[in-house]
Amino acid sequence: MRLATYQHRGLRRSGVVEGDSVLPFPEGTELLDVIRTGSLPGTGTAVPLAGVRLLPPVEPPSVRDFVTFEEHVEGVRRSVSGAAGVPDAWYDAPTFYFTSPHAMVGAHDDVPVPPGCRALDFELEVAAVIGREGRDLSPERAREHIFGYTIFNDWSARDLQSREMQVGLGPCKGKDTAATLGPWLVTADELEPYRDADGFLRLALTAEVNGVEVGRDLLSNMGWPFEELVAYASRGTWVRPGDVLGSGTCGNGGCLAELWGLRGRQDPPPLKPGDTVTLTVEGIGAVSNTIVPGAEPLPVPPARKRPRTRP
Template identity: 65%
Template sequence: MRLATFDHHGKRLSGAVVGDTVHAFPEGTDLLDLIRRGSQALWDCAAATPAEGVYALGEVTLLAPFLPPTIRDFMTFEGHVEGIARGFGDTVPEEWYAEPVFYFTNPYSVIGTGADVPVPPGCELFDFEVEVAAVIGREGSDLTPEQAREHIIGYTLLNDWSARDLQGREMRVKLGPSKGKDSSTTLGPWLVTPDDLEAYRTPEGFLDLELVVEVNGTKVGGDTLANMAWTFEEMTAHASRGTTVRPGDVLGSGTCGGGGCLAELWGRSGRHDPPPLRPDDTVTITATGLGAITNTVVQGRSPVPVRPARRRP
């Protein structure tokens, strides 16, 4: 089942996507509320959808499927980590192999497919990142990977837009990304329930979904989701260690290898080729079984100045 949130003549609605149509749920139904009520609530709502609330996808504007309370973004593709490290004259650190690390990114910056993406203030090296995200549907703590399978309610595409020059400077403080990462994050085009993807699951538990990214209609990179170093169940178990994952939490796979972002290609070649994203560039990410998300970069605002630190006497 594919579940979407959309705008139709100024009304925000959610519904089930069937072929090239979307079957609207009763007005006022919020997809995040349904996620919090569990998988059965999603199926019950879809089964009760009235026949008159059916719209062609071409006559609605798709929004982000829901607005998540938290977004954990992992780094699970060794090829991506290796390419980025090479740009700094480095190799993949041994610590990366020990456990699936992540950072929290900004849930207030979530947008949907079709939305414009402003260049972050002060950014000259703007980049995309090709990811798939798992969505938590049941609360849980200290889960095993086997238990975690039942806590994932669906999957969606994720584009973690990145200001590489801002990110590079701020991470020298060794705290993690901040303004380099929090301007925009695309989720969409819809939430896909796990049953729709079981045919792509490998014996090791990975999802063998083909990922492709295009800039202005030209393919830039691609990979398979099966190249993740950890499964989403293992990531969920790690995220729940010593704390609680809750319905609506988003767990990003991290950027795929094979050119899943420009920075990886820059690291391998030693030059900014392909060039950083500029206004009017359009980025499209496609994944088997998940659909496609497309966004166009637009001119951003100038940075509001903040003075440097007051140095200690």
């Protein structure tokens, strides 16, 4: 089943996607409410998808973005810091960072250039959405807590990211302007036929810039399946309905920075206004966003050197 949140005639609605139409739930029904209860309300008259604006399927309470593709780590590390190889610590556990749940944009929304950015990049990911709360889950139990999956594009200001990560806290404004979520939420049962013998979802992933393919990979090249990501995320804390867990960017051109690191130059070039990025995931669908000019950064002064006085 495909579930969507959309805007139609000025109203925010949600419903079930069937073919080229969406069957609306009663007005005021949020998809997050459907996820929490696990029950579907009645639906109304079909509305053509061509006449709606697709919104992010959920407004997530939290967003954890993992880094589970070894090939991506190797290429981007070289691009951002100049270091070769993959850190030994990467193999220990599925590392993630928390990113802003307020930066979500829809499947076909324009994406502004982040203020001050000169090296904008896309990131092709798949995200799992939690359906049931849980804590200290085993991977086996965690599978029951995944409601469904959607496409996740973690837009990245690589020049800002490269500088701020030297502080050692991870990406900040380099990841804070936009993240595409969509085009809808596909329930977990729909993707079970794609599961391989090792428990990974074998979905084909492709990335295009202005109609030219720049990346192609398989979701099953993740270092950990989603159940293990959920289990690790729940260790010592809670995962709750609507929480989004990104797979991390796939390899083999899942982002431009990986290619920059491997080629030693910005080829293809950073994204600019007018460029359109289309990401397609087998079994889920596609999202396509066009880059537009963003706001100029309002100045914030650098740190003032202060005397280290004590009371």
